Amino acid sequence: MEYIDYYKVLGVSKNASEKDIKKAYRKMARKYHPDVNPNDATAEKKFKEANEANEVLGDPEKRKKYDKYGKDWEHAEAFEQARQSRQHSRPSGGQQYSGDFGGHDFSDFFESMFGGAGGGGFSQGGQVKFRGQDFNAELRLSLRDAYQTQKQTLTVNGKNIRITIPAGIENGQTIKIKGHGGPGRNGGPKGDLYITFSIENNTPFKRDGSNLYKNIDLDIYTAVLGGEITVDTFDGKAKLKVKPETQNGTTVKLKGKGFPFYKKEGQFGDLLITYTLKTPTNLSAREKELFKELAAIKK
Missing domain, CATH: 2.60.260.20 (Urease metallochaperone UreE, N-terminal domain)
Structure with missing residues (x-):
């Protein structure tokens, strides 16, 4: 099995925090997801590597084993068991083994010690136990x-x-x-x-973690004078007060109206609404005249 540096896969250092690892994984998952890169074998490979890296480095116990045994981290317990058994049965004066294998030469060491048995320990009859395929x-x-x-x-x-x-x-x-x-x-x-x-995602909302984002049109009259509007949230509707002289691109936050936090029942992110000012069309002659008057006043 080829050695894969999971830290290198996610682009993080070996002392990266859990938060940094999670952030790097999310970034890669979004970038290389099959839906974003259809029929792209390279992207698919990177996506699978990112998932594999996150599965190991995102779990403190697995990460500890990986840091010590590298690609053979799954056999760490079996190795320790087998080594102890070997040491107990070895005649005095026999060769001793110890040290950190750094993730590179554990398989060779295991093979030289147990004749290629890279499985999961020993049965009572002395046979090597092999873990099933994932x-x-x-x-x-x-x-x-x-x-x-x-x-x-x-x-x-x-x-x-x-x-x-x-x-x-x-x-x-x-x-x-x-x-x-x-x-x-x-x-x-x-x-x-x-x-x-x-x-x-077949909704008008954009998701980023537990936050949702949505753009809505705002008519120029409400933007200038202010008022109250009703917007669609992910699971219903909400009323928003628009401040007078609201500018195009203004973003307002609806706290707790976003997406649920994973495995945190009752906790939600936020919904962020961005206003896009809508220029009126098909103006009547009177409406055009009023806009001209307003423009003259502002000069």
């Missing part, structure tokens, strides 16, 4: 589906798996369903199922 799947949801917690049934290798999808799931996000991958060998554990979500 499965990967993609699940498509609409943005409105992602707004609420969903329960869905997936069929994987002929088996139905009932899963709960928390509200606020993000486009490109991957979750792990433990023990629903391929079967292990010689009593080894099952692999896991990794589900990557593709969120299709």
Whole structure:
């Protein structure tokens, strides 16, 4: 298995914080998502690498193992078990092994020590336990589906798996369903199922994390004189007071009217409304005359 530097994949340093890793992953997921880059094999590869990197570096325990064992981090516990077993059974004076493998030569060391057994420990009969293969799947949801917690049934290798999808799931996000991958060998554990979500947005809202954005037209009369308007939110309507002399491109915030935070029930981001001033058309002769009078006054 080729060594992949997950830090390099996400473009972060080895001492990057969890927040930095999450931010870098979101940026890459948006950039290389298959919906944005259809039929682009290079983008698809980068998207998968970003998901893989986030799955490892985004989990403190996995990250710790990865920092020590590199590409063989999944076999860290098996290695420690096997090494201890080897040390207990080794005659005195035998060669001792210790140290940090830095993510590069662990596989070679494991193979030289146990004859190529890169699996997951030993059974009672002395056979090597092999962990089952991980499965990967993609699940498509609409943005409105992602707004609420969903329960869905997936069929994987002929088996139905009932899963709960928390509200606020993000486009490109991957979750792990433990023990629903391929079967292990010689009593080894099952692999896991990794589900990557593709969120299709067919709404007038733009999503960024838990915030929503929307542009709305504002007539020139309300912009100049002020007033009250009704706008559509993601799940209803809201009234907004427009200040007199509102400028084109003005943005106002509706607190708590955005998208739900992932796995934080009852917490929502904000909705940011940007005004686009709409110039009146098909003016009557009288309306044109009034605008001319107004223009003369302003000179």
